[in-house]
Amino acid sequence: MMKDILEGITLGNPLAVEKYFDLEEDERKAFIVEYKDSLEKLTLLMKQRKKAIFEQRLRLFLDLLEEVQTPSYVIDEQLIEENMKIMRYVKDRTGCKVLHALKAYASYHTFPMMREYLDGVCASGVNEARLGYDEFKKEVHTFGAAYSEADIKSIVKFSNVVIFNSFTQLEKFAEYVKKQKKQIGIRVNPGYSEVKTKMYDPCAPNSRLGVIREIFEKEYPNYEKIIDGIHFHAMCEQNSDVLQRVLARFIENYGKYLDNVKWVSFGGGHHITREDYDVELLVKLITDFKRSFSVQVYLEPGEASVLDCGYYVTSVLDIVKNGMDIAVVDGSAEAHLPDVLLMPYRPNIIGSFPPYERPYTYRIGGVSCLAGDVIGDYSFEEPLKEKKKLVFTDMAHYTIVKNNCFNGIILPSIFILKKDGSLKLAKSFSFSDFKRRL
Numbered sequence: 374m375m376k377d378i379l380e381g382i383t384l385g386n387p388l389a390v391e392k393y394f395d396l397e398e399d400e401r402k403a404f405i406v407e408y409k410d411s412l413e414k415l416t417l418l419m420k421q422r423k424k425a426i427f428e429q430r431l432r433l434f435l436d437l438l439e440e441v442q443t444p445s446y447v448i449d450e451q452l453i454e455e456n457m458k459i460m461r462y463v464k465d466r467t468g469c470k471v472l473h474a475l476k477a478y479a480s481y482h483t484f485p486m487m488r489e490y491l492d493g494v495c496a497s498g499v500n501e502a503r504l505g506y507d508e509f510k511k512e513v514h515t516f517g518a519a520y521s522e523a524d525i526k527s528i529v530k531f532s533n534v535v536i537f538n539s540f541t542q543l544e545k546f547a548e549y550v551k552k553q554k555k556q557i558g559i560r561v562n563p564g565y566s567e568v569k570t571k572m573y574d575p576c577a578p579n580s581r582l583g584v585i586r587e588i589f590e591k592e593y594p595n596y597e598k599i600i601d602g603i604h605f606h607a608m609c610e611q612n613s614d615v616l617q618r619v620l621a622r623f624i625e626n627y628g629k630y631l632d633n634v635k636w637v638s639f640g641g642g643h644h645i646t647r648e649d650y651d652v653e654l655l656v657k658l659i660t661d662f663k664r665s666f667s668v669q670v671y672l673e674p675g676e677a678s679v680l681d682c683g684y685y686v687t688s689v690l691d692i693v694k695n696g697m698d699i700a701v702v703d704g705s706a707e708a709h710l711p712d713v714l715l716m717p718y719r720p721n722i723i724g725s726f727p728p729y730e731r732p733y734t735y736r737i738g739g740v741s742c743l744a745g746d747v748i749g750d751y752s753f754e755e756p757l758k759e760k761k762k763l764v765f766t767d768m769a770h771y772t773i774v775k776n777n778c779f780n781g782i783i784l785p786s787i788f789i790l791k792k793d794g795s796l797k798l799a800k801s802f803s804f805s806d807f808k809r810r811l
């Protein structure tokens with residue numbers, strides 16, 4: 374089998390990737406040791422294969438579009454599994470552990486599949502920790518900017534690791550965490566980031582996230598014996614060249630304190646499953662780090678787990694005119710795709726083009742009263758008509774977890790596109806969901 378895979382890699386046959394993925398863990402690791410010169414090519418083949426599968430699944434989904442009521446999110450389980458395979462490959466190559474960040478995507482219907490590939494989840498507080506404990510059933514690492522006394526017991530119960538954002542909080546709760554035989558982490562500010570949008574930059578001036586070096590140096594010696602690991606998070610949708618620079622600063626600032634820790638978490642923001650992501654550099658960075666410091670490395674990607682794995686589907690309700698044609702859809706950026714306004718960014722609609730590039734240009738706007746509830750301007754080959762379904766791509770992350778009922782707008786249903794090609798309605802919402810929150 375190993376020789377078959379090697380031959381396939383040499384011939385550039387994507388089937389070799391499938392065979393590699395089908396190996397048992399010890400066989401995959403043996404392959405990596407024995408055929409290290411072919412791994413770069415294997416990585417490239419993995420990307421080609423993933424692209425082909427993503428295109429094939431998109432066609433399958435579009436054939437089923439009639440079955441999708443709107444507004445809805447549709448999550449493709451097989452596409453998530455393809456991303457999981459890439460994550461597991463990084464684990465195989467480096468021995469790092471990968472935790473899925475629940476803050477990005479927490480639709481637990483796909484957790485039974487995801488848990489086969491990853492080591493667990495990272496949570497932002499008590500509810501995510503409980504969800505991870507109940508539904509993912511593997512490691513749970515929780516980090517919150519601060520914990521309340523009311524929550525800490527549950528957080529410790531549902532977490533394997535509790536990560537503190539300050540030494541004050543650590544001092545307050547460490548004894549309890551240790552008594553429950555759970556691990557303690559401290560989040561540090563590495564002192565460097567390249568995140569362009571301030572809203573998403575954990576290392577922006579005066580950030581509350583992570584202990585700064587000056588304080589760490591003073592306080593760490595008092596807690597050295599009880600701290601199990603150090604965590605940093607400084608990236609957002611970035612490639613491994615950014616990690617290289619963040620890591621260099623982390624090592625410069627905190628490298629001398631790593632002798633007694635069991636693990637270091639490189640946080641999230643790694644766009645590992647993106648087509649242009651440099652997996653080989655990531656592998657090198659983790660391998661070198663482990664060689665220098667003999668610690669377990671954790672990654673906490675959220676977005677990368679479900680990148681390009683979901684759609685948001687709306688229907689046109691009306692076309693109004695004011696200097697241009699404006700299509701009002703049965704959805705909302707404000708209520709269903711908040712990052713479109715927060716980042717901000719212009720999501721892709723299947724079959725659309727940049728404004729005025731094709732004969733019919735429309736501004737797409739939501740049903741809410743918010744003047745700025747605009748998804749963007751797009752052009753189309755054909756005019757948009759009432760009931761026309763618009764399919765937005767890459768909508769699995771930071772959508773379902775962030776949506777809201779502003780104006781009483783209905784929450785989108787959630788469909789799962791199963792591996793066998795069937796479409797399953799996982800959740801639908803009604804007036805009572807709106808009322809219950811008020």
Ligand SMILES: Cc1ncc(COP(=O)(O)O)c(C=O)c1O
Binds near residue numbers: 608
């Ligand atoms: C502490 C921490 N870990 C992981 C993540 C996940 O990041 P992403 O979804 O960008 O990979 C975040 C995102 O904000 C975070 O704050």
